[in-house]
Amino acid sequence: MIISPPFLPDRAGSSEEAWLDAAMAQPASRLASTNAPEGSFPLSLKLGWHNGVHIQAPASGGAHLPVRAVADGKVVFVHAPTAPNNDLGHPLNYNPFHADTPTAAWTSDGFVAIEHRTDIGAEGNVATEVVYYSACMHMAGIANCPKTAAPWTVGDAVCRKDALGTPGQIYGHEGQVHFEICCDEANLRRLTRRGPDWVDPLAMPPPTANGRVDSIFGSVYIYLPAAAPTSTTMPTSQLRVANGSGGAASAGSGHFLPNTLHNPQWVQITCEKGAATLTSYDSLGARIGAPRSDSRYDYIGGAGASAAVKAAANQSFEYDLYAVCSDRHGALDAATRAASSPSGWYELLRFGRNLGPDPLPANAAHWRKIVTPAGEVWADLNAPGTFKFSDADFLPVMGWNCFDDDPNADLRCDSLRMKTLIRDPDPKNEQRMERAELARRLGDASVRTKLRRTICKFPSEWDRTTIEARYGWLETEDFKTADDDAAGAQKWDRFVKHARAVTFADLPKAFLDADWRFHPREFVGVMRKCGWLSEREVKQLVPLSALRYGRDPRNGISGYLWEPISSRSVDAQNNPVLKDHRLSLNRMMRKYLINTPMRQASFFGNAIQETAWLSRLSESGGGSYWYTPWHGRGFLQLTHASNYLAYWDWRGRHIPVALKTALETAQRTEEVKSPRLRNVTAMHDVNFNGLTPEIQSWRTAVEAPRQPQSAENTLAPADSAGFYWASLGMARYADGAHVLERVVVNTINGQGTKVYYRSPAFWQASAAVNLPSSIANLYSAALNGFDSRCCAYGYAVAVLTEEYFPDSRGLLGLAFPEGNSPRSVE
Template sequence: MIISPPFLPAVGVSSNDAFSTDPLMDAVDKYEQDHGIYPVALDRRRHTGIHLKSDILDQRVHAIADGEVVAYRVCEFAIDGGDSKADSNAGFVLLKHTTETGEGRALTFYSLYMHLLDLDSYPIDVTKQQLPEFLRTKSPGGNRDELLPPPAQAGNGLMKVQRKDVLGLRGACQGWRHLHFEIFMTKKDFDEYFGPTQLGKEQVVTPATSDYWGHSYFVIPEDTQFFPLPPDADANGKLGDIAFEKLQVDKNKATLYVEAWFHKGQKYTKVWRDEGNGQLRLLTMAQPGTDKSGQPLERLQAQAEKDYEYTLYDRAMALYKTCPSDGYELLRFGRILSKSDKLPEGERATWMRVTFDDDKQGYVDINNAKIKKLSDADFPFFKGWQKLDEANGPFDADGLCDIDALKALMCNAKERYMPEALARTESGKKAEALARYVRTTKGVREQLRGFICEAPSEWDSSNNEQRFGKLKAPGEHFEGDEKGYGNLLKRVESLQFWDETGLTPGEKLWFFHPLAFIRHFRKCGWRSLPELAQMLPRKSSVEAGGLIEWGTAVDRWQDGETSKLGFMPPNMYLAMNRMWPKYGFTDPQRQAHFLAQIFKETGALRSTVEYGGDNYFRTKYEVLTEQEAGAAFDSLKAKKKAVKYSREDYIKMRIAQARQKAEELENTQPGDGARFRGRGLIHLTGRGNYRKYGRFRKSDFTTDPKCELISTDAFVAADSAGYFWVSKWMVSKDIGASRGGRNISRRADLGVEDDNVHAISVPVNGINPNGPVARKQFFRYANFILGDLPSMPADRDLVRQTDDSQQEQKK
């Protein structure tokens, strides 16, 4: 899923913060306002969204993901927010988003953008042409004299938007400038997606499926043995030529919860100890200063292992000789996710460096069956996820929060000083207590982000009497004031729109803290078929892909292609989603760099096999005769091409080049040139490279017809490209966009400029890579689709790929 927040501030989009895994979300988190806390407003009522206010006056509001319009309202003027003043905006858009995980599981959710600015108030210098067509014309109805908005309009699924489309500008509610923003799911959609996860389960288990994404988590039971070195290490602390630093030996005194992740080549680990009574204590809490690699510890609060990810291939080859591919997954995930694992059980020890007590670290074998292994796909409870329904939530039947119940949910019963309440009602006293608790108790707002709450929508009028009826009770605001209460309901109902959504009135929904939801799913890395189809531009330079219709883009990812230009196996989109997490393509920048290279290598996904006849491959990768070299020279001269060699010297040079190429590729037998032609998404070429990949996978790809699997099997074609990427050794000084060492991600992590694309193209295609313009164009486009830049880079040859059914709405 590709998802982003509704605001795209430049400070987050272009950040070079090496220590932040998601600088855009860090920036948008600062926009959350105190007067719109999730999931409880400070008057104790449910508040199933948040209020966002950016520091940019005319900040655009963007769609967070591709979706269809469920309902909307476009206002011409501001409305009465309750004080007989035109101080509020009632414009909104409700979107439905449907994607899938790459494992065949659907995820359907809704996003709501409320209080969008009315058209009359748009600044002169802000063009409405950025809006989709349906948002440029005011909705019919409304009452300017009474300052009441027009009724909402149904989308009926006929209008679609793409992620980052502008939906409007943020408006105001009762004079407060902000966007009210929600994300929710219906009960059916929620159960379908979250049923297989471990949300709400305190007795977690290692999943039996390969549905893994995001960070890894390990639950280590108490009394687990930690070692100063892996038991089989030699006297120098080496195991399979991999050096291990000597640590401490002991057993942990309580359950440990370990979080591990990779970022820009580094491996980071956080550890919490279970202190009982629902309290977890962070053991990796760092003191001010820097670690050995110069990273600020007070920011990370995690132990860092420099360049660990970049060297995973070397570790896997040294530690898991029987099947390094399986070992590679053990080192990355803590378990083998491949469906055809080949590494014997007795060879799966995976020694991980873990803090197990104050100032104590040791090595533990996380392959131990007693250690539970999870990921962000499981929504583990110890990361703060809590599923709150009516039975275990802090709200009563009126939708009012009970502060004591909220404290209990947070395992925080500490009493706080509360002066005599200034409010005149009992309800006001409780609201004051709640406000003080949320604002002054450290960590409460952060913990509230993990609450996933079942509740009715405030935009559903069928819930009004339940929500507001108590206001007529003795001592409350509308006691004996039926007219005032009626005016309140009139204003509330003028904003509500549930009748136009097609959703069931009165049905309870599951709500998420919107920014927590977005931040979490931005780690998923999987892309749905429609999202991958968007990666191929509708139009690009002829050297890149030329004209690619939507249906063609979908077919190339899903059905493959067989033509005179080559062969592309079916189900490549599934293979890509399986390959990406294994080889660390988990962020948009790496994915965009990878796609730019494979699009050029495969002719925009038209062939996973190098095109040419047997004689072509013989002369290119095997042997060249004197007659053939001479004919080549004569052809150049006939075309009046400049050749700086004599005919005799040219023949010698070309024969020597062919011989050298054959030696480099280890093509030793007649026919090897054609047999081991370039195959896969990044064309693996030559007997030697087929043999090395086979050793990695514990499979022989040098025999017919198995060598053809690298091009005919989508999963092998994708996996071989990931293998090529992480195993590639680059000889280079660490200057500018170039980096030396193993793993092309060393260069992909450096930046998004043309120099970065060229630096990556060299290890993929050679010192003078072919199609340099196409590779750069493919990258700029893929980086826009995957990344958070609000506008596509200027390029007259580029046109964004769009589902044909959306064309009418994109005029």
């Protein structure tokens, strides 16, 4: 799932949260009755339900930015805007803030609704597909569809970031739109897995099972019961002691065993740009103390580490995770290591539980240093009675809740649960449940924070056929003081005409049935953490054409060739690389934290080129190299016996010491020779006793040659790439600044000049896995095929991020690499 906000301002070095806030900023004006921004969610004027939020469009170069599609999808409804005029009698010239006297306050009625269909995970071999809708109202103009060069119309396929139109006016305020996100109940259940159930925020039941496994993203949340094991000193064992059971708290009597938690609590673990931040909450979601940054040296002595290394370690625990897991596995005795693996420990520290097939001791402890009401302690986050979740679970303790208890079908909020959520917490306030008092609470910052994570069910405000049913309550509550109130009747008549002018009689049923609504800013922010790529999204990463440095067969001249890439690469039915490995690729990226757009762009920039544009999982010509049969396999081409052995160590595979020594010695012997003197049969299997058929099958599985695929064949090609990513520290480089540089080359096969884009960050990430000795030697020609990798990288940056590419003048204005076109995957 790839999603972005409806406006794409320049990041200008902003954090993700700050950029999203700028992209979806609400109008500065406030409603007098609430002191909340106009057009708030889910409640606005007169404590009425409101589908989405009003957004003040960012500006650039003196003009408002265009409205853009937030995700790939299909247009399901379009209404072209009415041309503005100054006729005070026109129903779109309606000012609700001066209803007594008609004044010119134009409201634009351009409208586009889009159906989005994507994946957020998978259960076994079945993708978790979700369907949701985005809608943008009050546009002043509808843009042209890039494929038809005509205004968007129903049925048009939309790509994320396509311009939909220009922002219009809301009650005379320029550059504003209404934006909303909604889905039906079936898709709410798929999105959240918790369905429409409301949970009392003041009496949350403790969890009794782990969260979902099909979709895991964002932060990890771990519930710790009272009596969970703790330690005030650094633990010396990575295993639970035989009687060290958690979850058997005697909270009722107030008696606890020594070194246990006295109260249940939650721990949130967030990994970002190298740091692992742990934040503690009580059982109702109130923060405990301040967040703390994890350090590798919270868990090992580090006698050989310098003070500078230790000081920096609390900002690099995520980058150190590979080493941390090796530390924990290596600290076990030999007998226990036989049922363990660094990979299993990685899953435990990454997810709070082992989701994969690699071994982990049944009594493995997950010691982390956390904050409790009594101070910092080490706690076992894997003790019995602990339960693990992620942002994909939309946890009530983190503020998520569903509201569908409004007994009426109008847009007046009569939800007791919603009113209870926003009311004044002071029980002495006898008016705290009155509508006017509740409305005033909408401007309170703490209330607005709570409302961002409400998921609410109520009818669409754009349905013309239900205007009277939705707004009838306003006639007597807001417009008419009595049946014979002629002035009030006139105001009501103007309002009804305006409501008809901004609604539509022919909205699609599926859109109207999508009556569960999210706060758009919160939905976009949370789902941008998902990182799971649908088939359509993966296909778009493969370039239409690419550069290759080679020899032109027509004349024997060496230079740059511009060559088309076969459409078979994106044929999901006949290309086994795409058909059989997309889900495992996603699971691998989820495990190894390849979970930001630029990390994924750095990965796919290499993996797509390494696999010959997703066409094969073994090195071309592998049978002819001196290191055969240990040639490149998998998505990042695991190469050389030493790397295969390291990968199997990672997964807990047991290789005889004599065989390992023989293979490594033979490899070193040949590596130091000049290429023409190398023995091309030195690494062949017949030379090594103990190289069993099972070990050979492990090696072959990395290229997944057989159909139908076994579980290992499906896992190893992607997982070996994740191992490379983690062990070589590619994330550290991928997290650097991606300053895109435009490079122009001349081709020798009649294709003229071509442009590709590179960056130091992508170079370093590529060199880390392909040429570690040259990481500091920027753009060294020794790195094979870097220009080809940059072609895939450029497509990945365009598809996965919101970055712009420099043009020939150096201006950042291109949404796609110069001279390239998006791949159509309809």
